[in-house]
Amino acid sequence: MEFLQKLKTQGFRLTKPREDIIKVLKGYPHTVLEIFEELKHRGCTVDLASVYRSLDLFEKMNLVQVIELGEGRKRYELISEGHHHHHLVCDKCGTIEDVEIKEEMILNEVSKKTHFKIQKHTLEFFGLCINCQH
Ligand SMILES: [Zn+2]
């Protein structure tokens, strides 16, 4: 697992909770509370404060990034290198899917119009997933 390898090479001890947090995040972007609940569910005894600490650490190490999907709370997502993507959020069941799109045209248009030097952007989509459309 590349994420666990990264932790090790940077001299961090790979504790069970840290390993489990990475595993949980492999599914989809979770909130802190969701991670906490999932860890408990897996029988991993850890307090909320250390979940926060681990996530801070992961963020500083560029293993994890914070995303905002308009819910007013942060979600944590594993950063997979070279795979910039956006999210499809189902308003009904809350499923979060990734989507990669060709966005050079949009970015170029914004730069041209505004002369703004874009360093990053977020673009998320909200609606109904396939299962919820019936
Ligand atoms: Zn993008």
Ligand SMILES: [Zn+2]
């Ligand atoms: Zn749905």
